[in-house]
Amino acid sequence: MAQLLSESQAEEQVKNLNGWTVEGKKLLCQRKFKDFIDAIAFVNKLVEPAESAGHHPDIEISYNKVNITLTTHDAGGLTQNDFDLAKVISKIN
Numbered sequence: 001m002a003q004l005l006s007e008s009q010a011e012e013q014v015k016n017l018n019g020w021t022v023e024g025k026k027l028l029c030q031r032k033f034k035d036f037i038d039a040i041a042f043v044n045k046l047v048e049p050a051e052s053a054g055h056h057p058d059i060e061i062s063y064n065k066v067n068i069t070l071t072t073h074d075a076g077g078l079t080q081n082d083f084d085l086a087k088v089i090s091k092i093n
Contacts, residue, residue: 002072002079013083020086025077027070027086039066042092049088055081057089 005013014022020029033039039061046068050056058069068089070082 002075002081004072004075004077004079005083010078010083017083017086017090019090022078025071027078027082029068029086029089031066031068033064033066036061036063039064042066045092046089049092050085053081053085053088055085057085 010022010027014020014027017027017029019031020027022028031039031042033042043059043061043066046057046059055070055072058071060067060069070086071077072079072081
């Protein structure tokens with residue numbers, strides 16, 4: 001099982017991620033797109049990196065907005081896995 005990061009470790013790591021915030025035991029990001037089609041296309045691009053990492057984000061879609069939440073459920077909070085996947089997601093257009 002991945003090791004939990006402390007609150008200060010999480011706050012330090014999120015500084016290196018544009019558009020992400022830490023709220024409690026979760027890492028959050030909202031992406032906005034031109035329309036629903038573009039939002040869904042973005043979500044589809046998340047499948048391969050999430051599967052490869054064996055780490056899956058919680059995703060909410062509301063028309064042209066995609067909310068991504070990362071947390072390591074079996075560890076009970078944020079781990080390095082969350083920040084590693086967030087870095088990959090940040091590079092996806």
